[in-house]
Structure formats: structure tokens, C-alpha cells
Amino acid sequence: MPEGHTLHRLARAHQKSFAGQELEVSSPQGRFVEGAEWVTGHVLLRADAWGKHLLHRYDNGAIVHVHLGLYGKFTDQPVPMKDPVGQVRMRLVGRDKGTDLRGPTRCEIFDESDVDALVARLGPDPLRRESDPDKAFHRIHKSSVAIGALLMEQDVVAGIGNVYRAELLFRHGVDPFLPGRKLDVERWSEMWVDLVDLMKLGVRRGRIVTLRPEHDSAASRGPGRPRSYVYKRTGLPCRICGTPIRTQDMKGRNLFWCPTCQAD
Structure with missing residues (x-):
């Protein structure tokens, strides 16, 4: 989608x-x-x-x-x-x-x-200036549902899909199974700012871009190699620590994450 x-x-x-x-x-x-x-x-x-x-x-x-x-x-x-x-x-x-x-x-x-x-x-849309990230945090902080599932709910954040969900959590070292109520406001604020920047870049480029320049090597651009940190990289080594990327179903969608880098 x-x-x-x-x-x-x-x-x-x-x-x-x-x-x-x-x-x-x-x-x-x-x-x-x-x-x-x-x-x-x-x-x-x-x-x-x-x-x-x-x-x-x-x-x-x-x-x-x-x-x-x-x-x-x-x-x-x-x-x-x-x-x-x-x-x-x-x-x-x-x-x-x-x-x-x-x-x-x-x-x-x-x-x-x-x-x-x-x-x-709907939840706040990161691409609209009037959106209030506190509205999303309020819904996250009062829930015991895993943050990986909450980020896919359009009444929490409008516009996030499976790719942004997986990549945002990795970029901030967040365990996708962490209950929403355990995510602190400082980390959420950092995630929101990053999400706004990533989605604005996606609008400009016409595609999702999540790799930082230092991790976007020529080897990562080979045929059949996803240019992402974890999304659709099941079994491939993490770009940061080398641990095989894992995947499992979370509420009907494939969740991708690094069990080492996303231990918090």
C-alpha cells in the first residue's frame, strides 16, 4: 500500500x-x-x-x-x-x-x-505543518500494545506504512515489541523529527530513502539488494552489527528488525 x-x-x-x-x-x-x-x-x-x-x-x-x-x-x-x-x-x-x-x-x-x-x-500527519506530535504520543503512551503495531495504526500517525515503521524503529534503536507506554517522550520527539525529515525526502525523491550516507555503499545498490536497514532484508547481516535481520508477523504485516541493535 x-x-x-x-x-x-x-x-x-x-x-x-x-x-x-x-x-x-x-x-x-x-x-x-x-x-x-x-x-x-x-x-x-x-x-x-x-x-x-x-x-x-x-x-x-x-x-x-x-x-x-x-x-x-x-x-x-x-x-x-x-x-x-x-x-x-x-x-x-x-x-x-x-x-x-x-x-x-x-x-x-x-x-x-x-x-x-x-x-x-486520523493521527497527526508528519507532512502537514499543523500536525501535533504530542497527539500521537498521548495515544502511544497510554497503550500497552507494542510500538511496532501502534505505528501502523492510522489513528496514531497518519501516513506511516510498513517501510517507514520498520526503518524508523531501527534508526532509533527501538525494540518493535516495546509496549507503547514504555516509550519515553524524549525518544518519541527524536523519532518524530526524523520521521518528518524522512517523509519530506520521500516526497522530493519519489521513493523512500532511509539509509544514512555512510551506510549507503555501492555494495548496497547491487541488483536485488534492498536499500534499507531492515525492511525486506530477512536473514541478511545488519548493516551496523552484522546480526541476521529477523522477521515475523505482527498483526497481519511482516515486521523486520535487528534483535541486537533494537534491544531497547
């Missing part, structure tokens, strides 16, 4: 390509016909994101809410666009560019009250 940096990058791209234009919006697949009728012919005012949620705001007050889920994807092409291929949930056509949305978990019309309800049930 795309992590939060991907949605913020999409929002920036859609803002650049479509904001200020009257868009032709359709649903070739037929599952978003009524929603498309609400916004077609209207001006897209702004595209933004909160966590893993993309929001397109139009001049008539309608907001298109998209959650990509596991399989959702936008595919761009120049205008005039070719005939739709496959199950296109939503097609946007602007002056010079168009984009097709396929396979999202959600594509629906929201109003401001719906957005407020969405934001209320």
Missing part, C-alpha cells in the same frame, strides 16, 4: 497539472458516475493529502476523496487521451494532461463535514 509521501507527492502533481482549470471528469468503469457528474465542468481549486488520503477540492464545494488502498494507481497521459483501457474508476481531463484512476479502495464525494470527520479519526 502506498505510504503517506506518495499521496502528498500525488497531491502536488495534481495541483500543478490541474488546479485552476475546469476539468472534464468521468467514470468509464461506471462506479463513480454520480460523483463525476458533481464535479465535471467545475474548477479544481486545490489538491492536498492527509495521511494516505487524497482530496480534490472543487469550486462548487464538492471534494473528491480517494484512498488508493493496495491496488489504486493514477496513470497520466497527454491530451487528447486515448480510449480508456481496463477498469478506470475516474478520468480527469485538463487542458494539456489527463489522468486515469484504477483500483482505489475509495473514490467518493465528500463535503467539509466529511473531511472533518476523516481528520478527527
Whole structure:
């Protein structure tokens, strides 16, 4: 599933390509016909994101809410666009560019009250300036659930997925099985600052980058070698201590960690 940096990058791209234009919006697949009728012919005012949620705001007050889920994807092409291929949930056509949305978990019309309800049930988003890390810490500190599981809950931190979860915990030497209530506020503050920087870098680069320069050697860039500390490196030696990286299921997702470097 795309992590939060991907949605913020999409929002920036859609803002650049479509904001200020009257868009032709359709649903070739037929599952978003009524929603498309609400916004077609209207001006897209702004595209933004909160966590893993993309929001397109139009001049008539309608907001298109998209959650990509596991399989959702936008595919761009120049205008005039070719005939739709496959199950296109939503097609946007602007002056010079168009984009097709396929396979999202959600594509629906929201109003401001719906957005407020969405934001209320999400945790702070590291990529939004107004986000308060204390809100996340409050939820973490009162829980006995493992921090590795808590970081995957979108009502704790919005936008974190499996990669950022694994890499952030490693970078700060945190045992993923540590109960949330045992994580101190100083360490959480350091983790939050680091997470903000990592996700901003992900937006700029268009991919997740977690290796510090001193650990990103030419050998780490070979074919089939994950450029990460622990994510998808099961059985490979830890880049810091040489201990084999371990993995196990944690609430339905593969957890990766170094049992030596993450003993605290």
C-alpha cells in the first residue's frame, strides 16, 4: 500500500497539472458516475493529502476523496487521451494532461463535514505543518500494545506504512515489541523529527530513502539488494552489527528488525 509521501507527492502533481482549470471528469468503469457528474465542468481549486488520503477540492464545494488502498494507481497521459483501457474508476481531463484512476479502495464525494470527520479519526500527519506530535504520543503512551503495531495504526500517525515503521524503529534503536507506554517522550520527539525529515525526502525523491550516507555503499545498490536497514532484508547481516535481520508477523504485516541493535 502506498505510504503517506506518495499521496502528498500525488497531491502536488495534481495541483500543478490541474488546479485552476475546469476539468472534464468521468467514470468509464461506471462506479463513480454520480460523483463525476458533481464535479465535471467545475474548477479544481486545490489538491492536498492527509495521511494516505487524497482530496480534490472543487469550486462548487464538492471534494473528491480517494484512498488508493493496495491496488489504486493514477496513470497520466497527454491530451487528447486515448480510449480508456481496463477498469478506470475516474478520468480527469485538463487542458494539456489527463489522468486515469484504477483500483482505489475509495473514490467518493465528500463535503467539509466529511473531511472533518476523516481528520478527527486520523493521527497527526508528519507532512502537514499543523500536525501535533504530542497527539500521537498521548495515544502511544497510554497503550500497552507494542510500538511496532501502534505505528501502523492510522489513528496514531497518519501516513506511516510498513517501510517507514520498520526503518524508523531501527534508526532509533527501538525494540518493535516495546509496549507503547514504555516509550519515553524524549525518544518519541527524536523519532518524530526524523520521521518528518524522512517523509519530506520521500516526497522530493519519489521513493523512500532511509539509509544514512555512510551506510549507503555501492555494495548496497547491487541488483536485488534492498536499500534499507531492515525492511525486506530477512536473514541478511545488519548493516551496523552484522546480526541476521529477523522477521515475523505482527498483526497481519511482516515486521523486520535487528534483535541486537533494537534491544531497547
